[in-house]
Amino acid sequence: MAILTLSREYRSGGREIGTAVAERMHYDYVGKERILADLRAQGGRWAAVLREVDEEGPTIWERFDWEYRGLMALVESTLYEFAMQDRVVLVGRGANFLLEGLPHVLRVRLTAPAERRAEWVMQKDGVDRDSAVRLIEKTDSERASFIRVNFRREWDDPTAYDMVFDTSARPFGEIADILCSALHERAARLTEEGRGRLRGRTIAARIKARIATDPAIRVPTLQASFDGRAILLQGVARRVADLDAIDEIVRATAEGIPVRNELRYRP
CATH class of the missing domain: 3.40.50.300 (P-loop containing nucleotide triphosphate hydrolases)
Incomplete structure (x- = not known):
């Protein structure tokens, strides 16, 4: 393959x-x-x-x-x-x-x-x-x-x-x-390791897309990456409600991959 x-x-x-x-x-x-x-x-x-x-x-x-x-x-x-x-x-x-x-x-x-x-x-x-x-x-x-x-x-x-x-x-x-x-x-x-890296990147991109296409969420500097072990989310949210909504998306999408959510709230 x-x-x-x-x-x-x-x-x-x-x-x-x-x-x-x-x-x-x-x-x-x-x-x-x-x-x-x-x-x-x-x-x-x-x-x-x-x-x-x-x-x-x-x-x-x-x-x-x-x-x-x-x-x-x-x-x-x-x-x-x-x-x-x-x-x-x-x-x-x-x-x-x-x-x-x-x-x-x-x-x-x-x-x-x-x-x-x-x-x-x-x-x-x-x-x-x-x-x-x-x-x-x-x-x-x-x-x-x-x-x-x-x-x-x-x-x-x-x-x-x-x-x-x-x-x-x-x-x-x-x-x-x-x-x-x-x-x-x-x-x-x-290899399984390569396949795992691709899966991690795919799920990170899926999380980012679900956040970025939700008209109710505004995170203008959103970044999502996979470091080989965990997905890293970074960016700035304008509302506390956005952080809560993102947590829900992560729980529904991560498929067991650890997620380090480093999003920051800045009104």
């Missing part, structure tokens, strides 16, 4: 390579549409919000908006839930940063020269070269900003990936073959 995360520059072959790997390995492919379907199934207007801001750099106002923070917490939780199923290809949305340090995860970056990608955009989208170049620059910039704001990391940092491919240098099918071989090797690295 292994997991593949794909970070990709716009029109660098992410969908084609990701779906090819998923088909050959019998993995689940999780891109934007799959996440939207999952959010729709959960109800509310979260799917509509994702369509508005997906992988775009938020404005200064959005960063501190309850709805945006709730959506990001929910998307992260959804990615973790898919990861817990194993045998999955997770495309974009910082999945490589969420799953960093897990031995059975293969984190891959796909790039290609802008001029080559412009040709692909012209072929696929039927636009002229100037429009293709502007679309590439805009989309790449938004994706980089999304990662910088939500993970405080650089999207194109090669040290954040196990493998980096220039997809203009070899056929997509050949890259898919290489990734399939690498995933077989990664599957052999899965």
